[in-house]
Amino acid sequence: xxNYILKYSRDERVKYISHLDFVRLFxxxxxxxxxxxxxxxxxxxxxxMTVAQPLSVGVTADGEYMKVGxxxxxxxxEIMSTLNENLPLGYKIIAVKQIFAKEIDLTKIDRAVYxxxxxxxxxxxxxxxxxxxxxxxxxxxxxxxxxxxxxxxIFGLSQxxxxxxxxxxxxTVSAGNDxxxxxxxxxxxxxxxxxxxxxxxxxxxxxxxxxxxxxx
Amino acid sequence: MITQRDKILSAVEKPTRYTGGExxxxxxxxxxVDVRFGFCFPDTYEIAMSHLGLKILYHVLNKREDTFxxxxxxxxxxxxxxLKIHGMKLFALETGxxxxxxxxxxxxxxxxxxYSNIVRMxxxxxxxxxAADRDETYPVICGGGPCAYNAEPVAEIFDFFQLGEGxxxxxxxxxxxxxxxxxxKKNKRDYLEAIAKYDGIYVPSFYDVxxxxxxxxxxxxxxxxxxxxxxxxxxxxxxxxAYTPNSIVVPFGDVVHDxxxxxxxxxxxRGCRFCQAGYIYRPLRERKSETLLGLADDLLSCSGxxxxxxxxxxxxDYSELAPLTGGLLDMTEKxxxxxxxxxxxxxxxSIELMNRVQAVRKSGxxxxxxxxxxxxxxxxxKNITEENVLKSTSMLFKGGWTNVKLYFMIGLPTETDxxxxxxxxxxxxxxxxxxxxxxxxxxxxxxxxxxxxxFVPKPFTAFQWxxxxxxxxxxxxxxxLKSEIKSRRIKYNWHDNRTSYLEGVFARGDRRLCExxxxxxxxxxxxxxxxxxxxxxxxxEAFSECxxxxxxxxxxxxAYDEVLPxxxxxxGVTKEFLMRENEKAKAAKTTPHCREKCSGCxxxxxxxxxxCE
Numbered sequence: 011x012x013n014y015i016l017k018y019s020r021d022e023r024v025k026y027i028s029h030l031d032f033v034r035l036f037x038x039x040x041x042x043x044x045x046x047x048x049x050x051x052x053x054x055x056x057x058x059m060t061v062a063q064p065l066s067v068g069v070t071a072d073g074e075y076m077k078v079g080x081x082x083x084x085x086x087x088e089i090m091s092t093l094n095e096n097l098p099l100g101y102k103i104i105a106v107k108q109i110f111a112k113e114i115d116l117t118k119i120d121r122a123v124y125x126x127x128x129x130x131x132x133x134x135x136x137x138x139x140x141x142x143x144x145x146x147x148x149x150x151x152x153x154x155x156x157x158x159x160x161x162x163x164i165f166g167l168s169q170x171x172x173x174x175x176x177x178x179x180x181x182t183v184s185a186g187n188d189x190x191x192x193x194x195x196x197x198x199x200x201x202x203x204x205x206x207x208x209x210x211x212x213x214x215x216x217x218x219x220x221x222x223x224x225x226x
Numbered sequence: 227m228i229t230q231r232d233k234i235l236s237a238v239e240k241p242t243r244y245t246g247g248e249x250x251x252x253x254x255x256x257x258x259v260d261v262r263f264g265f266c267f268p269d270t271y272e273i274a275m276s277h278l279g280l281k282i283l284y285h286v287l288n289k290r291e292d293t294f295x296x297x298x299x300x301x302x303x304x305x306x307x308x309l310k311i312h313g314m315k316l317f318a319l320e321t322g323x324x325x326x327x328x329x330x331x332x333x334x335x336x337x338x339x340x341y342s343n344i345v346r347m348x349x350x351x352x353x354x355x356x357a358a359d360r361d362e363t364y365p366v367i368c369g370g371g372p373c374a375y376n377a378e379p380v381a382e383i384f385d386f387f388q389l390g391e392g393x394x395x396x397x398x399x400x401x402x403x404x405x406x407x408x409x410x411k412k413n414k415r416d417y418l419e420a421i422a423k424y425d426g427i428y429v430p431s432f433y434d435v436x437x438x439x440x441x442x443x444x445x446x447x448x449x450x451x452x453x454x455x456x457x458x459x460x461x462x463x464x465x466x467x468a469y470t471p472n473s474i475v476v477p478f479g480d481v482v483h484d485x486x487x488x489x490x491x492x493x494x495x496r497g498c499r500f501c502q503a504g505y506i507y508r509p510l511r512e513r514k515s516e517t518l519l520g521l522a523d524d525l526l527s528c529s530g531x532x533x534x535x536x537x538x539x540x541x542x543d544y545s546e547l548a549p550l551t552g553g554l555l556d557m558t559e560k561x562x563x564x565x566x567x568x569x570x571x572x573x574x575x576s577i578e579l580m581n582r583v584q585a586v587r588k589s590g591x592x593x594x595x596x597x598x599x600x601x602x603x604x605x606x607x608k609n610i611t612e613e614n615v616l617k618s619t620s621m622l623f624k625g626g627w628t629n630v631k632l633y634f635m636i637g638l639p640t641e642t643d644x645x646x647x648x649x650x651x652x653x654x655x656x657x658x659x660x661x662x663x664x665x666x667x668x669x670x671x672x673x674x675x676x677x678x679x680x681f682v683p684k685p686f687t688a689f690q691w692x693x694x695x696x697x698x699x700x701x702x703x704x705x706x707l708k709s710e711i712k713s714r715r716i717k718y719n720w721h722d723n724r725t726s727y728l729e730g731v732f733a734r735g736d737r738r739l740c741e742x743x744x745x746x747x748x749x750x751x752x753x754x755x756x757x758x759x760x761x762x763x764x765x766x767e768a769f770s771e772c773x774x775x776x777x778x779x780x781x782x783x784x785a786y787d788e789v790l791p792x793x794x795x796x797x798g799v800t801k802e803f804l805m806r807e808n809e810k811a812k813a814a815k816t817t818p819h820c821r822e823k824c825s826g827c828x829x830x831x832x833x834x835x836x837x838c839e
Contacts, residue, residue: 042530210228
């Protein structure tokens with residue numbers, strides 16, 4: 011068995027595909043190629059594949075990660091071109107790296123960068139918002155909705171664009187298993203602390219990082 | 227950029243129903259084709275994308291350079307609401323374009339309870355519902371599928387119907403459309419006259435129907451010299467070489483039949499007297515196993531599916547079953563692909579096969595004895611005996627299976643309390659078979675599920691003249707069966723008597739029902755086969771507002787000499803044969819299957835399949 015880290019993007023055309031549907035789609039894609047998946051042992055063998063941070067429905071992305079086990083040795087280029095020829099339009103593999111141990115450990119992902127476009131006629135003051143010592147908003151956790159201080163989990167927030175109907179924000183926030191901050195929750199906090207009326211939001215994930223460094 | 231599309235798709239429960247872009251879906255430049263065709267399935271994406279006919283005809287049409295066929299499905303209520311909010315019309319999946327001025331729309335009529343959705347979809351597309359109200363700027367609308375054989379209740383909606391298998395007929399209809407369009411599309415009548423000369427094409431507006439004082443049909447008479455007095459169905463006589471696509475659209479989301487379907491046969495040789503499919507798809511025709519293995523390989527490699535299923539009305543009758551399943555298993559075991567084998571009779575061969583197929587997991591097995599006593603099984607010509615069922619289930623239990631489903635119908639002609647009691651009795655005996663096996667040799671947790679549907683007499687069957695049981699009677703029988711089932715290990719499921727009732731009305735309905743369907747939709751009916759959406763009382767109101775008594779259609783016995791609303795349609799099986807079968811049913815006499823002895827149903831005139839063996 012050989013393990014590979016795959017970095018991929020998804021655009022507007024396929025952004026409504028759920029995580030589970032993507033996993034199935036990827037299984038089918040591999041079946042259409044000459045690549046052989048490594049299968050798990052047990053009663054119901056399934057292909058060995060782990061998606062690092064499942065994307066929410068409706069979110070596009072530039073640099074997502076997954077780890078895949080193939081039965082056989084393939085070159086990184088071979089994997090990239092084979093998959094790209096067979097993936098539905100809208101998904102694209104942008105980098106492949108074979109790993110031999112844990113030199114790339116996707117469980118270490120702890121930050122994500124998002125670009126969020128939000129409909130609003132208001133002009134929330136982002137610098138004032140970031141100057142808050144704490145930002146307490148209801149946040150979904152495993153045990154239900156609880157108030158949480160999200161300020162320590164926002165590493166950067168800036169306004170890229172603003173017009174009378176909308177604004178575009180870029181944010182770097184906590185991601186991963188320890189504390190995952192969704193951009194929606196940041197928007198909730200802006201609504202609350204800046205008394206902003208914000209309507210529809212559209213989310214794009216630019217990167218998944220460990221600290222400030224990318225994996226591939 | 228936030229778009230209207232973003233807002234709409236974010237507001238619906240399953241957005242991938244509407245986005246298109248699936249693997250192997252076809253994209254063309256609409257400006258470079260003559261015909262924009264919308265293949266319409268009047269139900270949700272998940273049901274529509276499970277339908278084999280759609281998969282075939284989508285590719286038949288898109289193979290043509292002059293035609294772009296897109297898929298159009300019934301939007302779920304959340305999407306309907308979005309369309310309304312945003313002032314949009316029903317759109318096709320491939321381009322997202324509104325279908326309002328497409329060239330042609332083709333609806334598949336799979337079940338009667340989808341009629342309301344047809345009307346709903348036309349309204350969502352802002353297309354006049356009745357054919358007579360559509361001028362040349364609107365699409366020509368055709369229908370096909372099993373319900374097209376008696377599509378009289380929706381006849382006023384459609385410009386024409388295709389009776390039988392569409393692979394060739396569809397091309398003829400489109401060829402003529404291209405000619406008509408190039409000649410300036412002056413008068414829709416010209417086009418309809420041009421296609422009326424083809425076998426299988428039925429233009430309802432070319433026939434006048436008159437009625438007797440008692441409400442029965444007096445006469446169905448052509449009013450156009452191009453219209454044939456009788457329209458004969460079409461079949462692909464050489465099924466082995468008939469076109470079948472070697473590509474398949476792979477949905478993103480979960481659909482009902484999410485696998486490769488390998489159509490091994492068409493038609494059935496069994497002759498069950500209640501079964502419309504058994505008559506309308508005659509004669510039985512097979513594809514060679516060699517052809518099928520090649521096809522299976524193509525479909526699996528182009529789709530990446532991990533499951534393949536045989537598709538036919540009775541797979542055990544397929545004469546090359548052993549080489550086919552052997553070849554498929556060689557293919558699937560290597561690639562860890564699941565093989566499902568529906569409608570297989572249980573014997574040593576199939577048990578061995580199933581053991582190979584599901585080395586570990588034992589899924590449920592379904593039997594359809596259909597009736598509780600041998601007498602009633604003889605009446606319906608269902609050739610399965612109690613001994614068959616018990617022997618098979620015993621073999622299954624020994625093999626480690628513990629999930630058995632038994633399907634029955636209630637309300638069959640001549641049914642008595644004994645027959646109902648027989649359902650409970652047979653189910654108990656199946657359970658007893660399990661307990662006869664020593665504890666060490668059987669798997670734990672036995673599960674016997676009994677399901678009853680309510681018999682609905684269908685056109686073109688031996689029972690097309692019969693009365694359907696009233697709703698009260700069905701409820702009484704269901705309650706009686708409940709009281710007769712004693713073991714807690716037997717679970718009983720039954721069908722809603724109201725949907726069966728309505729199905730019965732439309733199955734044998736005539737043109738006067740069209741008004742009722744349109745009215746019911748105006749009053750909010752749609753998705754009638756979805757329990758949450760079915761509004762029976764609203765349907766009854768619609769009937770009463772139109773002054774139509776639904777009981778007229780299913781609560782009476784028809785005489786053999788009554789003109790039936792579908793008498794101008796010819797499925798190849800003669801009315802005389804169906805009468806003979808009806809008489810034999812009354813005498814509980816069985817009819818042998820086609821390979822045992824030809825019973826002279828009339829379909830041999832097609833000179834195809836089992837008739838020529």
